[in-house]
Amino acid sequence: MEPSLSQSEPARRPIVRLRPKAEARAIRHGFPWVYADELVLDRRTQGLAPGTLAVLEDAERRALGLVTVNPASKITCRMLDRDPEAQLDQAWFEVRLARALALRDRLYPAPFYRLVHAEADGLPGVVIDRFGDLAVVQPNAAWSEVHLPALVAALVSVTGVATVIKNGSGRARGLEGLAEEMAVVQGKAPAGPVPVPMNGATYMADLMGGQKTGLFYDQRENHAFAARLARGARVLDVFSHVGGFGLAALAGGAETALAVDGSAAALELAAAGAAASGFGARFSTRQGDAFAVLEALGAEAAQFDLVICDPPAFAPAKPALEAGLRAYERVARLAAPLVAPGGYLVLCSCSHAADLSAFRNASARGIGRGGRRGQVIHTGFAGPDHPVLPQLAESSYLKALAFRLDG
Numbered sequence: 001m002e003p004s005l006s007q008s009e010p011a012r013r014p015i016v017r018l019r020p021k022a023e024a025r026a027i028r029h030g031f032p033w034v035y036a037d038e039l040v041l042d043r044r045t046q047g048l049a050p051g052t053l054a055v056l057e058d059a060e061r062r063a064l065g066l067v068t069v070n071p072a073s074k075i076t077c078r079m080l081d082r083d084p085e086a087q088l089d090q091a092w093f094e095v096r097l098a099r100a101l102a103l104r105d106r107l108y109p110a111p112f113y114r115l116v117h118a119e120a121d122g123l124p125g126v127v128i129d130r131f132g133d134l135a136v137v138q139p140n141a142a143w144s145e146v147h148l149p150a151l152v153a154a155l156v157s158v159t160g161v162a163t164v165i166k167n168g169s170g171r172a173r174g175l176e177g178l179a180e181e182m183a184v185v186q187g188k189a190p191a192g193p194v195p196v197p198m199n200g201a202t203y204m205a206d207l208m209g210g211q212k213t214g215l216f217y218d219q220r221e222n223h224a225f226a227a228r229l230a231r232g233a234r235v236l237d238v239f240s241h242v243g244g245f246g247l248a249a250l251a252g253g254a255e256t257a258l259a260v261d262g263s264a265a266a267l268e269l270a271a272a273g274a275a276a277s278g279f280g281a282r283f284s285t286r287q288g289d290a291f292a293v294l295e296a297l298g299a300e301a302a303q304f305d306l307v308i309c310d311p312p313a314f315a316p317a318k319p320a321l322e323a324g325l326r327a328y329e330r331v332a333r334l335a336a337p338l339v340a341p342g343g344y345l346v347l348c349s350c351s352h353a354a355d356l357s358a359f360r361n362a363s364a365r366g367i368g369r370g371g372r373r374g375q376v377i378h379t380g381f382a383g384p385d386h387p388v389l390p391q392l393a394e395s396s397y398l399k400a401l402a403f404r405l406d407g
Helices: 024-028 090-107 142-146 148-159 171-175 217-229 244-251 264-277 290-299 318-338 356-369
Strands: 015-017 033-035 052-057 063-069 075-081 112-117 126-131 134-139 163-168 181-186 194-198 201-205 234-238 256-261 283-287 304-309 339-349 374-380 399-405
Touching (some): 052 075, 090 112, 112 217, 126 148, 134 148, 194 217, 201 244, 217 244, 217 339, 217 374, 217 399, 234 290, 234 318, 244 264, 244 283, 244 304, 256 264, 256 290, 264 283, 290 318, 304 318, 318 339, 356 399
Parallel strands (some): 234 304
Antiparallel strands (some): 033 075, 052 063, 063 075, 126 134, 163 181, 194 201, 374 399
């Protein structure tokens, strides 16, 4: 008896095809996304379930690689593997995770870092932050939701972490049509905030209820630079979250640090981190809307030797760009008068849509409108555990500008 097709070979994967005028060269050279208007969106393609694996072909029917398809997303296809026959099993994930881990092991003496930075680490839409023997996974693309069990098994195998938390929240999942969910998928939930050593301070990360994965590792290098400016300084850390710049500044020898944030829970974690670091007596907090607090400090004629403003993304997408740049300009305008003569102002942006030039110009305008002048002494970006895929501008999102203001 002849074997059936299903017994002798795997079912053929569906094929999605680029339109004749679509630029296949960009895909061949490493661009990882295909937008809906670049594809032949026939009824069969539109009927594919989000997260389906398919073979991407150019208009001449030449295979370009294995992609994941989500007809509900503007980014309809994400490149997974140049081999159209690749199998997304645990071993496939282990290869990518081992490569990501090798970089972080070389960079950091302790296992606290971003382990996977989405497309730049070969796992599109997937973010994994590591906190010692715990890891937080953000499966922000439909395919990673489908293959989460294999990903988690590979993560445990490669890193040896005991606990894996799924953080299914955030704007990116909404764009993929995914529901929000927070769950422990391996091991046990932490009993409380997790202490994270970084730049000579101890940060307290709420992995189950905090923002994003509980801590922003991307600012680590910029924290370190600001700490070099902080020796003997009075420091103001605005949009501080769990004390990012303020605690690093105290570790660098700051005299005092005042953390400002709208979240009482975040400030409680910041204060706990200051106490755990031995800085409690030099650290204080002020809860409130950051703009309102900046205005109030101005009215009080408060002065600081180092002011840092690290706001959320005011321009997360192009439609918000102009309004976002006005918000960055306003931050700079309100913060500049608070800087003592000859002091320092650090301004940050994590907006994808605002490139470095636009952000620098908005910051300079705001400083000028605040009655000050200054020189840029440092331009910072995300740390090396947040690698950049050179073909994908969106993977380079974080900018930090350090100004020395006039006397």
